[in-house]
Amino acid sequence: MTLNTLPILSILIWTPIIGGIWALIAGDRQEQTVKYFSFAVSVLTFIFSVILYYQFDPTYAGMQFVEETSWISAFNIKYHLGVDGIALPLILLTSFTTILVILAAWEVIEKHISYYMCAFLILTGLMNGVFMALDAILFYVFWEAMLIPMFLIIGIWGGPNRVYATIKFFLYTFLGSVFMLVAFLYLYSVAGSFNIQALHDVPLTLTAQKLIFVAFFLAFAVKIPMWPVHTWLPDAHVEAPTGGSVILAAIMLKMGGYGFLRFSLPITPDASLFFDDVMIALSLIAIVYIGFVALVQEDMKKLIAYSSISHMGFVTLGFFIPFSIVTATGSTSGAIMGMEGAMMQMISHGFISAAMFLCVGVMYDRMHSRMIKDYGGVVNSMPYFAAFMMLFAMANAGLPGTSGFVGEFLVILSSFKASFWIAFTAAITLILGAAYTLWMYKRVVFGEVTKEAVAELKDINGREALILFLLAVVVLTFGIWPAPIFEIMHVSIEQLIEHVLQPKIL
Amino acid sequence: MNADLIVALPEITLLSLACLVLIVEAFSKDPLHLLTYWTAQASLIVVLALTVFYFPENAQIAFHGSFISDAMSTVLKAFMCGISFVVFLYSHEYLKEHKCLRGEYFVLGLFAVLGMMIMASAYSLLSVYLGLELLSLSLYAMVAMKRDSSSASEAAMKYFVLGALASGMLLYGISMIYGLTGSLQLLTIADTINVDAANRMYLVYGMIFMIIGIAFKLGAAPFHMWVPDVYQGAPTSVTLFISTAPKLAAFAMAMRVLVDGLLPLISDWQSILTILAVLSMAVGNIIAIAQTNIKRMLAYSTIAHVGYLFLGLIAGTASGFSGSMFYIISYALMSMGAFGMVILLGRHGFEADMLDDFKGLSDRSPWFAFVMLCLMFSMAGVPPFLGFWSKWFVLKELVASGFVELAGIAVVFSIIGVYYYLRIIKLMYFDKPDSMTALKSSKQMRLVLSVNGILILLLGLAPNMLMSLCLAALSG
Numbered sequence: 001m002t003l004n005t006l007p008i009l010s011i012l013i014w015t016p017i018i019g020g021i022w023a024l025i026a027g028d029r030q031e032q033t034v035k036y037f038s039f040a041v042s043v044l045t046f047i048f049s050v051i052l053y054y055q056f057d058p059t060y061a062g063m064q065f066v067e068e069t070s071w072i073s074a075f076n077i078k079y080h081l082g083v084d085g086i087a088l089p090l091i092l093l094t095s096f097t098t099i100l101v102i103l104a105a106w107e108v109i110e111k112h113i114s115y116y117m118c119a120f121l122i123l124t125g126l127m128n129g130v131f132m133a134l135d136a137i138l139f140y141v142f143w144e145a146m147l148i149p150m151f152l153i154i155g156i157w158g159g160p161n162r163v164y165a166t167i168k169f170f171l172y173t174f175l176g177s178v179f180m181l182v183a184f185l186y187l188y189s190v191a192g193s194f195n196i197q198a199l200h201d202v203p204l205t206l207t208a209q210k211l212i213f214v215a216f217f218l219a220f221a222v223k224i225p226m227w228p229v230h231t232w233l234p235d236a237h238v239e240a241p242t243g244g245s246v247i248l249a250a251i252m253l254k255m256g257g258y259g260f261l262r263f264s265l266p267i268t269p270d271a272s273l274f275f276d277d278v279m280i281a282l283s284l285i286a287i288v289y290i291g292f293v294a295l296v297q298e299d300m301k302k303l304i305a306y307s308s309i310s311h312m313g314f315v316t317l318g319f320f321i322p323f324s325i326v327t328a329t330g331s332t333s334g335a336i337m338g339m340e341g342a343m344m345q346m347i348s349h350g351f352i353s354a355a356m357f358l359c360v361g362v363m364y365d366r367m368h369s370r371m372i373k374d375y376g377g378v379v380n381s382m383p384y385f386a387a388f389m390m391l392f393a394m395a396n397a398g399l400p401g402t403s404g405f406v407g408e409f410l411v412i413l414s415s416f417k418a419s420f421w422i423a424f425t426a427a428i429t430l431i432l433g434a435a436y437t438l439w440m441y442k443r444v445v446f447g448e449v450t451k452e453a454v455a456e457l458k459d460i461n462g463r464e465a466l467i468l469f470l471l472a473v474v475v476l477t478f479g480i481w482p483a484p485i486f487e488i489m490h491v492s493i494e495q496l497i498e499h500v501l502q503p504k505i506l
Numbered sequence: 507m508n509a510d511l512i513v514a515l516p517e518i519t520l521l522s523l524a525c526l527v528l529i530v531e532a533f534s535k536d537p538l539h540l541l542t543y544w545t546a547q548a549s550l551i552v553v554l555a556l557t558v559f560y561f562p563e564n565a566q567i568a569f570h571g572s573f574i575s576d577a578m579s580t581v582l583k584a585f586m587c588g589i590s591f592v593v594f595l596y597s598h599e600y601l602k603e604h605k606c607l608r609g610e611y612f613v614l615g616l617f618a619v620l621g622m623m624i625m626a627s628a629y630s631l632l633s634v635y636l637g638l639e640l641l642s643l644s645l646y647a648m649v650a651m652k653r654d655s656s657s658a659s660e661a662a663m664k665y666f667v668l669g670a671l672a673s674g675m676l677l678y679g680i681s682m683i684y685g686l687t688g689s690l691q692l693l694t695i696a697d698t699i700n701v702d703a704a705n706r707m708y709l710v711y712g713m714i715f716m717i718i719g720i721a722f723k724l725g726a727a728p729f730h731m732w733v734p735d736v737y738q739g740a741p742t743s744v745t746l747f748i749s750t751a752p753k754l755a756a757f758a759m760a761m762r763v764l765v766d767g768l769l770p771l772i773s774d775w776q777s778i779l780t781i782l783a784v785l786s787m788a789v790g791n792i793i794a795i796a797q798t799n800i801k802r803m804l805a806y807s808t809i810a811h812v813g814y815l816f817l818g819l820i821a822g823t824a825s826g827f828s829g830s831m832f833y834i835i836s837y838a839l840m841s842m843g844a845f846g847m848v849i850l851l852g853r854h855g856f857e858a859d860m861l862d863d864f865k866g867l868s869d870r871s872p873w874f875a876f877v878m879l880c881l882m883f884s885m886a887g888v889p890p891f892l893g894f895w896s897k898w899f900v901l902k903e904l905v906a907s908g909f910v911e912l913a914g915i916a917v918v919f920s921i922i923g924v925y926y927y928l929r930i931i932k933l934m935y936f937d938k939p940d941s942m943t944a945l946k947s948s949k950q951m952r953l954v955l956s957v958n959g960i961l962i963l964l965l966g967l968a969p970n971m972l973m974s975l976c977l978a979a980l981s982g
Contacts, residue, residue, distance in 0.1 A: 140889065148883060148888065163936055167932065171924060174921055178921060179917065182914055186910055
């Protein structure tokens with residue numbers, strides 16, 4: 001079998017899952033073996049995703065590497081996988097983040113290390129599956145199954161209030177998803193198929209589209225999350241162990257965004273147009289209001305969690321701004337820019353939020369506190385760490401030259417075409433983002449060392465330095481040279497916008 | 507040989523074997539009743555083999571239209587025997603450990619299985635009733651088996667009185683239908699039923715009384731009052747039995763009466779079942795949250811599951827009925843595992859029937875904590891477990907028949923339901939155990955329970971076979 005005929009997508013799903021099961025069987029007694037093995041599995045998965053990237057044809061808009069086998073023949077449900085330019089960057093992000101998460105757990109997780117590795121590896125496989133599934137039911141199975149390892153991760157290794165947080169997380173996301181399931185079942189009764197691409201083409205009445213849009217909205221808005229259904233996120237993020245927060249912020253939130261692109265927009269384009277103003281309004285509320293909420297947080301993790309919600313506001317804004325642009329100007333020229341900016345924002349936020357949570361994790365491992373007031377003057381004892389965190393804080397604030405700038409800038413630029421006021425409101429984040437991130441950074445890192453514990457802090461070790469270094473490289477690379485990402489997704493986004501702007505009312 | 511006898515061969519064999527087991531028991535002096543136990547188990551296997559071997563190509567009707575052997579009855583009977591086999595295995599373990607092992611348990615169990623099989627194959631209202639009574643009387647006695655336990659006696663009394671009341675309702679309904687159609691044969695009823703305006707009201711009256719009987723046996727709200735008390739009071743092995751195979755029989759009864767007999771009244775029973783379904787999902791899922799006893803919690807969860815079971819019937823199509831059949835079979839498999847876990851955790855003189863007994867199970871036995879995790883997520887309807895597909899199947903058929911709102915209501919209640927299943931997982935994985943006592947149980951019990959748990963996962967990953975089986979069973 002040559003490289004070209006390998007079922008590479010299945011490999012990307014099943015390598016980590018089988019590796020995870022093996023780690024579980026090996027058990028806690030062989031702690032070192034489990035760690036190295038899990039690390040090897042995650043690196044292997046990443047290598048496969050890189051191979052996928054090199055074999056991907058960025059000039060072709062349709063699905064590539066398609067695998068299609070019958071799964072439940074009684075209802076024509078298929079094990080149907082494929083990637084396009086929208087899914088590929090997210091898959092790369094997923095497998096890259098997994099390596100970091102496994103490295104980050106190395107000395108930190110003392111309880112049930114084999115469970116921990118198993119949960120994260122299985123989670124990786126399932127998340128890859130979400131981005132690859134081309135059958136709605138297969139998608140749903142991956143989407144829901146993912147909740148199980150995450151539920152256990154927060155519940156077993158989380159902070160003091162973990163049980164409340166994890167049950168809230170599970171119920172909240174489950175609540176959203178079940179309505180999506182009903183929407184899938186309804187679409188099946190109309191289209192006679194669960195094939196996502198077939199669902200894209202099925203004409204629907206406006207009423208049906210609106211109801212389906214609302215059902216999808218419940219699933220994806222909870223996941224991404226949008227104001228006002230975001231309240232699970234600060235709890236889950238704060239209580240989750242560092243690795244859990246990283247995966248939540250870097251990848252799980254992106255699934256909401258991916259869902260909008262894969263389901264809401266193409267299946268219900270007319271309803272998306274109808275709800276366009278509402279979606280933009282909700283996005284702007286998230287950007288501005290949640291930005292203010294982040295400003296007053298005293299817990300670092302909570303602050304980053306709120307900043308994530310605010311950043312995700314840009315993603316939804318970018319996804320729904322094309323309708324307003326076309327309505328306002330009659331041309332699609334700014335539309336692609338907005339949507340690509342939103343995609344870029346998702347990828348970049350994946351790296352930056354992961355980095356921020358890992359930074360907090362580094363401090364938490366030493367001080368066992370997430371409270372800003374317990375720190376101050378960290379730079380005196382941890383100069384290297386302070387430098388890294390400086391970079392990530394700047395990226396989080398959207399400094400030009402970092403990847404955080406690119407997405408936000410493009411979304412703001414394209415909103416100008418729709419309306420000055422939308423762009424103006426969105427741009428407030430440039431001030432707010434800088435305010436809450438840098439103010440936190442100042443209080444934690446600079447100033448006099450007043451606490452004895454802070455003075456005794458040890459600077460980052462080699463492992464931590466490696467993790468932060470990898471992230472720093474990525475954040476700077478995509479800040480200076482984001483072209484590779486745009487290149488991958490450009491054709492797919494173009495085709496998506498073209499599809500979305502065609503009315504398909506029955 | 508008479509052709510009629512061939513059609514009923516599994517039942518006749520089971521009756522003879524049950525009598526044989528009774529004789530074996532009468533002469534047995536073994537305190538472990540091993541011979542009784544193994545002959546009972548062998549009888550089930552023989553009957554299972556006969557059932558599968560005589561799989562009817564087409565529906566075969568015998569005894570002047572009071573007995574039918576078709577694909578649905580055969581599939582259900584096969585599952586009844588298989589499930590009862592596992593139930594007996596768990597029961598033997600439980601009864602031995604709790605020092606109340608009596609050979610009559612297995613004899614009564616076999617007669618109960620016979621009653622279920624007759625219900626599955628009943629094609630006249632009289633044979634429906636006969637099967638039902640044979641099943642119920644055996645179950646009443648089994649619940650009361652622990653004579654010196656006041657809670658068991660109370661449960662048996664409640665079960666008996668309310669069961670007799672429900673039987674009375676059912677008989678009243680049967681007599682009304684008989685008076686209006688002049689027949690007890692379901693086939694004749696379906697053919698001669700006269701749905702004109704004057705007649706319809708009386709027919710619906712009769713039907714309502716019969717539905718009450720069915721709802722009682724399944725434990726649907728508002729006829730669910732006996733379920734929590736009986737589940738909690740009865741010895742766990744009996745609870746396990748009541749919550750598994752007899753549910754298949756009750757489903758068969760609903761199918762026979764409502765679909766084979768009263769299909770012309772579908773619009774009427776659809777609306778009645780809708781009320782029962784919504785009430786059951788609401789009562790079951792909401793009240794289960796307040797429970798501290800796991801047997802009682804699972805009782806309320808049964809009530810909720812019956813609500814979902816009705817959804818497939820409400821869909822009113824052949825594939826909808828298949829959905830319900832798939833639902834009840836998966837439910838029986840999950841319930842078998844869940845009560846099996848309760849038995850596994852118990853030991854001599856100690857019933858592990860409180861939720862707190864599951865505390866920290868992942869530290870005491872990681873493997874069985876995982877089995878319970880599979881069972882609970884499956885019951886909650888989370889993929890990739892079997893329970894997801896059963897909910898998926900009935901919801902899909904419901905939506906296909908145009909009941910989108912009802913599907914919406916059903917998923918809302920399923921979210922509420924998730925909470926109490928998650929709580930068990932929380933107890934097992936997030937809490938510290940009160941004691942590190944090792945689990946005491948035989949190898950075979952562990953093995954079967956492990957297979958049970960894995961089956962829930964495997965059938966969730968590859969549900970196609972069971973789905974196709976259920977679709978084929980009802981396509982005729």
